[in-house]
Amino acid sequence: MLKAVQKNATKGDPQSVISAIDHYCRNKEWAMNVGDDKGLILDSVLTEVNPSAALELGTYCGYSTVRIARLLSPGSKLITVEFNPAFAAVARQIIAYAGLQDKVTLVEGPSGDLIPKLRERFGVKSFDFVFLDHWKDRYLLDTKLLEDCGLLQKGTVLLADNVICPGTPEYLKYVRSSPRYESRYYKSNLEYTKLEDGLEKSVFLG
Numbered sequence: 001m002l003k004a005v006q007k008n009a010t011k012g013d014p015q016s017v018i019s020a021i022d023h024y025c026r027n028k029e030w031a032m033n034v035g036d037d038k039g040l041i042l043d044s045v046l047t048e049v050n051p052s053a054a055l056e057l058g059t060y061c062g063y064s065t066v067r068i069a070r071l072l073s074p075g076s077k078l079i080t081v082e083f084n085p086a087f088a089a090v091a092r093q094i095i096a097y098a099g100l101q102d103k104v105t106l107v108e109g110p111s112g113d114l115i116p117k118l119r120e121r122f123g124v125k126s127f128d129f130v131f132l133d134h135w136k137d138r139y140l141l142d143t144k145l146l147e148d149c150g151l152l153q154k155g156t157v158l159l160a161d162n163v164i165c166p167g168t169p170e171y172l173k174y175v176r177s178s179p180r181y182e183s184r185y186y187k188s189n190l191e192y193t194k195l196e197d198g199l200e201k202s203v204f205l206g
């Protein structure tokens with residue numbers, strides 16, 4: 001994937017990086033990027049929220065990191081958390097190739113350990129936007145952790161990938177039944193396939 005970006009994308013041009021990854025993953029080798037179908041929904045929710053402090057759980061190779069960072073207003077920041085060092089190493093290079101390294105802080109380690117440290121380490125008061133795209137069994141745990149750490153504020157938007165495939169039933173049940181969230185499902189396709197998947201957008205009501 002990194003080679004495809006270096007070969008086919010233009011340095012400093014995030015859209016060309018996104019297109020190069022999508023072309024490679026659709027035609028050469030599938031990979032678990034949020035992809036272009038769900039990516040358009042991510043773009044529209046992001047543009048609507050226009051966050052000044054955004055959090056991504058699950059960097060992988062940085063595809064959605066680039067999608068998010070390219071739409072941030074000047075001075076806004078994205079913190080992205082990745083557990084797997086090999087993925088993080090690729091993501092750093094892809095984020096840099098897109099020229100977005102100044103907007104992105106990539107933190108390596110388990111989300112459960114890192115979330116309680118984000119305030120003291122990065123001076124984050126709270127997040128306006130959180131993209132959950134790491135591991136389905138961590139979505140609910142990490143959402144409750146963000147609540148308990150006071151990192152969500154009234155109006156914070158959580159956007160969760162893969163709520164159908166692989167599926168996050170406990171998370172969905174929670175955000176759809178809790179009086180503290182206003183939740184909505186955006187139907188789409190699993191990246192680069194015709195299978196159904198979707199994004200769940202949940203607004204924290206405080």
Ligand SMILES: O=c1[nH]cnc2c(O)cc(-c3ccc(F)cc3)cc12
Binds near residue numbers: 032134162
């Ligand atoms: O584990 C995942 N983390 C984050 N995003 C994912 C994602 O978008 C797709 C999948 C995935 C979906 C179907 C399949 F057959 C194999 C893997 C996994 C993750």
Ligand SMILES: [Mg+2]
Binds near residue numbers: 032033133
């Ligand atoms: Mg995903």
